[in-house]
Amino acid sequence: MKLSSKITLSPPRVRAHGDAVKVMVLERLGKIASGNDQFCRYCGKDKVNLQCSRCKKAYFCQECVNQGWKYHKRWCQPS
Ligand SMILES: [Zn+2]
Ligand SMILES: [Zn+2]
Structure with missing residues (x-):
């Protein structure tokens, strides 16, 4: 099995959670970058x-x- 097919098999719920974490991390890095x-x-x-x-x-x-x-x-x- 290829790695790419494994990723597409992950449930949407899990992927949505991953996106939320990414957004959160980017938001916090943005705060730090702006001095806050x-x-x-x-x-x-x-x-x-x-x-x-x-x-x-x-x-x-x-x-x-x-x-x-x-x-x-x-x-x-x-x-
Ligand atoms: Zn707190
Ligand atoms: Zn510490």
Whole structure:
């Protein structure tokens, strides 16, 4: 079986989810590029003030700090 036929077999629901993630990532990269990096890395809320205490680069809101940290710690790189 060719790889391309496997991809076309994936259910539309899964593909739609993939697109949503892509849009979300692009939106966040756009924010960072425009100098606004103070948004919750988990839910995307703007002007949040809880900062990662290790790298001081990632921000989270009060509601997401625990959930967000679980994901963030995988790529947290203190400088
Ligand atoms: Zn949040
Ligand atoms: Zn961090």
